[in-house]
Amino acid sequence: MSMLLKVSLRRIRSAIAEMRPLKLIEVHDERYLIAPRGQQYLAQVAGFGNAVGRYARVRGWGNGFDSLLRHWEHTQAENDFFLALARVARERGHRLTWLSELEARLYYEAGQNWHSFLPDGRGTYIAGRKRYEFALEMDRSRSSLERFRGKFAEYDACVSSNVLRSEGVEALRLLVVTASWERAEAWRRTALEVKVRLPVFITTADRLAASGIDASIWLRGDVTHTESAAASPKDYCFECFSEEEDKG
Incomplete structure (x- = not known):
């Protein structure tokens, strides 16, 4: 606070x-x-x-x-993530809009069916003229691959509809924080199987705590690599972080 x-x-x-x-x-x-x-x-x-x-x-x-x-521990993990990102924004002179888990929920009609979009949080990170719309998934459980497929189906339906545009979101990216690189591999494998239609960035809670959100610690879950998740190249979750490092 x-x-x-x-x-x-x-x-x-x-x-x-x-x-x-x-x-x-x-x-x-x-x-x-x-x-x-x-x-x-x-x-x-x-x-x-x-x-x-x-x-x-x-x-x-x-x-x-x-x-x-x-599920207060899960809620606390979500809040810790956004607080850490808010600190980064403040230090860099950027801005962050944070929608909590409850505020990020969307229920909408597409075709003849009702859909729900239930991320663990959503936000907008603004660095100068650059704007990054993102959703967060905190994976602290041992959910099956079927749950991952269900999550990606939820995101795919939302991205394919006009509901995000009505919220002022033109392009959405997904940030996933999980317990291990093995879990990250499962997320990536599922994302590639279902041909997910949005950028996916995955890291582990330990790596996040050690290096910080704005470090190059994020695995692209929507990009194929021959290496394991742990050994695959890592990226920044927002390109502005890379650009500022290059200037430095």
């Missing part, structure tokens, strides 16, 4: 202490959720008046926060 709002940690703690007795937030083992009264306050500030339900749906909160609490 301190980093995103650009205020001191002392002010954050003071504000939290004020909001708790006013019942604007709820505390769950030091994880803070916006309480119903807090949603009423935010709806008023955003110009929705008393239409709290409509405001919650616009923000992606219509079904509450239960899923985030049930």
